[in-house]
Amino acid sequence: MAKVQSVKNWNNFPEVESTVYSFRTSGELQKLLRESPKVIARGAGLSYGDASLGEHVLSTHYFNKILSFDPYTGVLRAESGVTLRDILEVIVPKGWFLPVTPGTKNVTLGGAVAADVHGKNHHAEGSIANFIRRIRLMTGDGVLMHCSATESRDVFMHTCGGMGLTGVILDVTLQLKKIETSYINQRNIVAPNLKRLLELLRANGDATYSVAWIDCLARGKHRGRGVVMLGEHSTRRDLAEKHQKEPLTVHQAAGWKIPFHFPHFALSRPAVQLFNAYFYAKYRWSKKDFQVHYDTFFYPLDGIKDWNRMYGRKGFLQYQFVLPFDGGEQALDAVLERICKHGAASFLAVLKLMGPESSPVSFPMPGYTLALDIPMSSRLFALLDELDELVVAHGGRIYLAKDARSKRHVLQQGYPRIDKFRSIRKLTGAFKKFESLLSRRLEL
Amino acid sequence: MSKIPANKSALILGGTSDIGMAVAECLAFEGWSLILTGRNEDYLHRIANDLQIRSGSSVQSRYFDATDTGTHKTFFQSLEIVPELCVCLFGYLGEQEKGMKQWREAEQIIQVNYTGAVSILNLVANEFNARGLGTIIGVSSVAGDRGRGSNFLYGSAKAALTTYLSGLRSRCYHYGVHVATIKPGFVATRMTESLDLPASLTAAPGQVAKAICRAYYKRNNVVYVLPVWKLIMTCIALIPEQLFKRLKL
Numbered sequence: 001m002a003k004v005q006s007v008k009n010w011n012n013f014p015e016v017e018s019t020v021y022s023f024r025t026s027g028e029l030q031k032l033l034r035e036s037p038k039v040i041a042r043g044a045g046l047s048y049g050d051a052s053l054g055e056h057v058l059s060t061h062y063f064n065k066i067l068s069f070d071p072y073t074g075v076l077r078a079e080s081g082v083t084l085r086d087i088l089e090v091i092v093p094k095g096w097f098l099p100v101t102p103g104t105k106n107v108t109l110g111g112a113v114a115a116d117v118h119g120k121n122h123h124a125e126g127s128i129a130n131f132i133r134r135i136r137l138m139t140g141d142g143v144l145m146h147c148s149a150t151e152s153r154d155v156f157m158h159t160c161g162g163m164g165l166t167g168v169i170l171d172v173t174l175q176l177k178k179i180e181t182s183y184i185n186q187r188n189i190v191a192p193n194l195k196r197l198l199e200l201l202r203a204n205g206d207a208t209y210s211v212a213w214i215d216c217l218a219r220g221k222h223r224g225r226g227v228v229m230l231g232e233h234s235t236r237r238d239l240a241e242k243h244q245k246e247p248l249t250v251h252q253a254a255g256w257k258i259p260f261h262f263p264h265f266a267l268s269r270p271a272v273q274l275f276n277a278y279f280y281a282k283y284r285w286s287k288k289d290f291q292v293h294y295d296t297f298f299y300p301l302d303g304i305k306d307w308n309r310m311y312g313r314k315g316f317l318q319y320q321f322v323l324p325f326d327g328g329e330q331a332l333d334a335v336l337e338r339i340c341k342h343g344a345a346s347f348l349a350v351l352k353l354m355g356p357e358s359s360p361v362s363f364p365m366p367g368y369t370l371a372l373d374i375p376m377s378s379r380l381f382a383l384l385d386e387l388d389e390l391v392v393a394h395g396g397r398i399y400l401a402k403d404a405r406s407k408r409h410v411l412q413q414g415y416p417r418i419d420k421f422r423s424i425r426k427l428t429g430a431f432k433k434f435e436s437l438l439s440r441r442l443e444l
Numbered sequence: 445m446s447k448i449p450a451n452k453s454a455l456i457l458g459g460t461s462d463i464g465m466a467v468a469e470c471l472a473f474e475g476w477s478l479i480l481t482g483r484n485e486d487y488l489h490r491i492a493n494d495l496q497i498r499s500g501s502s503v504q505s506r507y508f509d510a511t512d513t514g515t516h517k518t519f520f521q522s523l524e525i526v527p528e529l530c531v532c533l534f535g536y537l538g539e540q541e542k543g544m545k546q547w548r549e550a551e552q553i554i555q556v557n558y559t560g561a562v563s564i565l566n567l568v569a570n571e572f573n574a575r576g577l578g579t580i581i582g583v584s585s586v587a588g589d590r591g592r593g594s595n596f597l598y599g600s601a602k603a604a605l606t607t608y609l610s611g612l613r614s615r616c617y618h619y620g621v622h623v624a625t626i627k628p629g630f631v632a633t634r635m636t637e638s639l640d641l642p643a644s645l646t647a648a649p650g651q652v653a654k655a656i657c658r659a660y661y662k663r664n665n666v667v668y669v670l671p672v673w674k675l676i677m678t679c680i681a682l683i684p685e686q687l688f689k690r691l692k693l
């Protein structure tokens with residue numbers, strides 16, 4: 001079935017008129033692929049940018065069944081439109097958790113695999129590709145293909161992080177992670193500047209989860225000040241008395257809701273500065289070691305429905321890049337300086353450590369990754385172009401799941417194996433069938 | 445919401461419909477055991493399996509074709525348990541224009557929406573009445589409240605279903621068996637996917653499912669899922685036929 005509608009992803013930019021097709025069975029998908037023009041798969045639309053946008057979009061919204069779950073081995077098989085939220089509701093009560101999770105549980109499994117998502121444990125455990133047993137993929141001519149680290153390996157490796165451009169992921173078999181409780185022992189450490197913050201992150205490289213929140217607007221000797229947050233799954237023994245009776249509870253439904261698009265002044269520099277300063281102070285004076293539910297630790301923003309409306313109707317861009325450890329600190333400092341000078345206000349800037357890569361085209365590589373949200377403005381594009389050059393000059397790359405504007409040469413420099421990806425697309429016929437605004441922009 | 449003992453069971457005829465899935469989900473999470481029916485067996489199995497994994501309740505699936513009335517008796521007798529609740533959701537919108545030209549299409553609309561429903565619900569009602577226990581919930585449509593030029597094949601089949609359910613309610617009442625009629629108005633489902641429906645008049649499948657569950661607990665007779673539809677249909681019923689026939693509705 002098809003419907004023409006206006007489609008945009010989480011950051012509300014860009015917005016395009018698309019014909020959206022949906023399917024409930026693989027037979028229906030096969031038929032669609034054989035009859036429709038060039039298409040791109042779309043999950044929950046929680047990427048920031050144009051990766052899942054195009055003139056013809058295949059929504060996995062109704063292809064969302066959990067196919068099997070073995071509570072003894074922790075192996076789950078589910079269709080690509082199932083959300084991580086749905087999966088957690090099934091697995092947590094049985095003592096299992098997602099091996100890798102992004103900062104929202106509303107994404108689909110297909111979207112998570114196509115972007116080869118990373119979490120707060122990338123430095124220690126890698127991206128989601130490391131935990132995939134098998135993918136069933138439908139190719140452009142409607143043929144069903146099984147791929148894994150041992151079967152059709154090339155297609156598998158380029159599907160993880162392939163941004164939907166190798167085919168439609170039908171279902172995924174995933175190895176989950178055993179947990180004793182659904183709580184996390186969290187430790188917060190305040191860092192007065194970037195140097196100290198990075199030291200802290202590195203020194204805590206053995207923590208299962210680590211992430212830092214940075215105040216991008218702090219200037220001079222405070223530049224890069226922030227809070228390092230570490231986490232470990234709480235064991236039954238660690239668990240606070242009040243949770244002992246129910247150690248494996250799942251998340252709650254979202255509570256708050258942003259009722260409308262915020263007006264532009266709410267994002268002015270002073271307003272955001274105030275917000276950031278408040279946060280910094282709050283962390284400085286609050287408890288350093290405590291126990292929280294996984295929902296609070298991993299998905300703090302899921303509690304606020306439609307928080308993207310904070311950025312107003314015009315939307316925003318998220319900018320995420322990774323820089324290698326070698327020289328990364330200086331480059332990060334330079335990026336922060338430019339952002340500060342430019343006056344681009346950002347509520348959220350998140351810094352993480354990354355470990356070894358697992359797929360030739362996916363984003364993660366060893367180093368520091370920074371992600372920041374910046375409200376839309378006409379000057380923003382020039383700033384980000386400038387930052388792109390800085391990032392690739394230092395051997396880094398930008399994250400395609402968060403990109404709506406970068407140029408071809410930036411991709412080319414940041415992803416040295418991208419030509420092989422192009423040839424695989426040609427070889428499998430994917431090139432003729434799968435196209436997104438992103439693939440057109442970057443000539444993939 | 446566990447208002448009922450865990451071992452109740454329901455038969456969902458049309459378990460592959462978007463509304464049917466939502467009803468099944470509501471019931472399974474309340475602890476009901478379910479039997480879902482459909483013709484697309486692969487899809488049906490996946491729905492049943494997913495729901496069983498997510499809810500922990502027992503969810504079986506069975507092939508059932510509403511138009512193949514000769515098989516209905518065997519189908520019903522083959523169920524291992526007689527359910528306490530039967531929700532009848534299968535339906536076929538069809539194409540009015542096509543139906544005017546090809547009897548096959550018109551017949552399909554009538555058979556799925558009306559004769560098929562009568563065939564299976566007669567069997568269910570007789571069994572429930574013999575036990576003196578049970579609830580039947582039939583999903584009809586506001587399209588049956590008055591025949592409109594643009595879709596009266598479907599509308600008339602649903603009108604017949606509404607009348608049937610009303611009579612069945614009266615008959616079963618004397619045996620302690622309850623019959624409810626649900627009129628959903630527009631619902632955003634696979635059936636209406638290609639239509640442009642006004643958002644304020646369109647319910648989500650989950651809303652219809654809630655109304656169906658409520659109708660079970662409250663023993664409602666006739667339910668308009670969105671109250672505005674009751675108003676609309678009351679007004680439409682008041683338009684004199686002289687005028688109504690001229691309107692292109």
Ligand SMILES: Cc1cc2nc3c(=O)[nH]c(=O)nc-3n(C[C@H](O)[C@H](O)[C@H](O)COP(=O)(O)OP(=O)(O)OC[C@H]3O[C@@H](n4cnc5c(N)ncnc54)[C@H](O)[C@@H]3O)c2cc1C
Nearest residue numbers: 043044045046047102103108110111114117118163164169
């Ligand atoms: C609040 C927030 C926090 C986030 N935090 C993180 C984070 O910590 N780490 C991280 O890595 N990402 C993060 N992200 C990004 C997000 O995880 C990815 O963009 C993810 O791909 C979104 O999945 P989706 O289901 O919304 O897919 P969409 O946005 O709809 O699509 C994303 C890509 O997946 C492809 N795709 C979707 N389904 C299929 C399919 N069935 N077959 C083939 N291709 C498919 C699309 O073509 C597209 O290229 C975050 C996003 C938000 C909104």
Ligand SMILES: NC(=O)c1ccc[n+]([C@@H]2O[C@H](COP(=O)([O-])OP(=O)(O)OC[C@H]3O[C@@H](n4cnc5c(N)ncnc54)[C@H](OP(=O)(O)O)[C@@H]3O)[C@@H](O)[C@H]2O)c1
Nearest residue numbers: 458460461462463482483484509510533534535631633635
């Ligand atoms: N959507 C609306 O706006 C709306 C409004 C008012 C009333 N309704 C009514 O609500 C009910 C559910 O509809 P829906 O909107 O959820 O539609 P849907 O998703 O299209 O479902 C239609 C259902 O009917 C079944 N069906 C069709 N032909 C059948 C046959 N010959 N034998 C057995 N089953 C058959 C289908 O199952 P298989 O194909 O698997 O067999 C499917 O379960 C229908 O009775 C419909 O008339 C819908």
